[in-house]
Amino acid sequence: MRLARVLTRLNLGGPARQVLASDPLLMASGHELRVFTGAAEPGEGDLADELRARGVDVRRVAGLGRAPAPWDDLRALAGLRRELRAFAPHIVHTHASKAGLLGRLAARAVPSARRVHTFHGHVLEGYFSPLVSRGLIAVERRLARGTARILAVSHATAEDLLRLRVSDEKRLVVVPPGVDLAELLELPRPRVAGGGLRERLGLPENAVLAGLVGRLAPVKQPLLALAAFSRAAELASDLHLAFVGDGPEGAALERARRALPDSLGARVHLIGSQADRRSVFGALDLVLLSSRSEGLPVCLIEGAAAGLPAVSLAVGGVAEVVAHERTGFLAETVAELGDGLLRLARAPEERLTCGRRARVRVTRRHGAEALAQRLTAVYDAVLEEESCAS
Secondary structure, X not given: OEEEEEEOXXXXXXXXXXXXXXXXXXXXXXXXXXXXXXXXXXXXXXXXXXXXXXXXXXXXXXXXXXXOOHHHXXXXXXXXXXXXXXXXXXXXXXXXXXXXXXXHHHHHHOOOOEEEEXXXXXXXXXXXXXXXXXXXXXXXXXXXXXXXXXXXXXXXXXXXXXXXXOOOOOOEEEOOOOEOOHHHHOOXXXXXXXXXXXXXXXXXXXXXXXXXXXXXXXXXXXXHHHHHHHHHHOOOOOEEEEEEOOOOOHHHHHHHHHHOOHHHHOOEEEOOOOOOXXXXXXXXXXXXXXXXXOOOOHHHHHHHHOOOOEEEEOOOOHHHOOOEOOOEEEEOOHHHHHHHHHHHHHXXXXXXXXXXXXXXXXXXXXXXXXXXXXXXXXXXXXXXXXXXXX
16 A cells, blocks of 8 residues: 655654654555655754655645644645645645644645544643634534544543543554564663763763653643752752753753753753763663653653553553553652652662563564564455445
């Protein structure tokens, strides 16, 4: 089959990492595939060249971006229509809100193409005013009518979509994220002493390094992560925290770090986006997540594959990858988040035990092969329905 995938950008985030994992496998199965995307924002990193190196045809679409921009959006819509007409795909698979809107509208230029859309979480509640939220829900409901399958990355996201009447049960499928885990599964635990990122940060060998890995955006609440760390670090003098990512909250986070007492601020490290996940997760002792909303975070999957426990707020589909007190700790408040950090900072054997369980938990469920197989099953079912209908 011919598959068209539409994303706003191929940054270092979850959707792009899933494309990087699944699409080379889909092509190896004999499918023809093109990825249509805009440019990544400054500091986000860009996986387009890596995807091309694996044989995937990546096409830039002028004007396609994450932020609302009416003129650019119209340019992107026109460009997508031209590209899709020329490619004539059997399936148009869109990801997240902006690409989901423009991609599904553009897909109407190919009447025979079946539309599939993935929600990697959503912004339909709690982000905007009630009036704007109602408008967004209405748009998604209308788009869903012409969409053959609605995919959700977690059961929590699927339940939200059903409750908000964005999708019905018949078209809704849970497809958990899958990423290429091979290099992370090979990382030794306990970690190898010295070298790499830890050496660049000047960490003492006994330092316990927690990492928040992801874009420094308001939804990720990095300042809350800093507050949780500050609470734990006063009682655990060997605990350090690394923020691995860039974004609009970076400046405020740096100001907050400088406002800490010198003894605490020196243990907070803002290291920007890092494309080499092996070096990042190989240096960490645990993963921290403080988001107010998530679908199912890829950083927790990658951390688990690297043999790391997690401390996270219990939002969205987090509990579907982190088993409380088995592979990490789930929290409801910043105080509980800090308590989880403190407990793991003080318990090296518990960190290792939780990390081993986490690695087993994600290996089969969240690998690249599992994702490619699930997507193929969805595409086959959609095209079979079309064949039966005709």
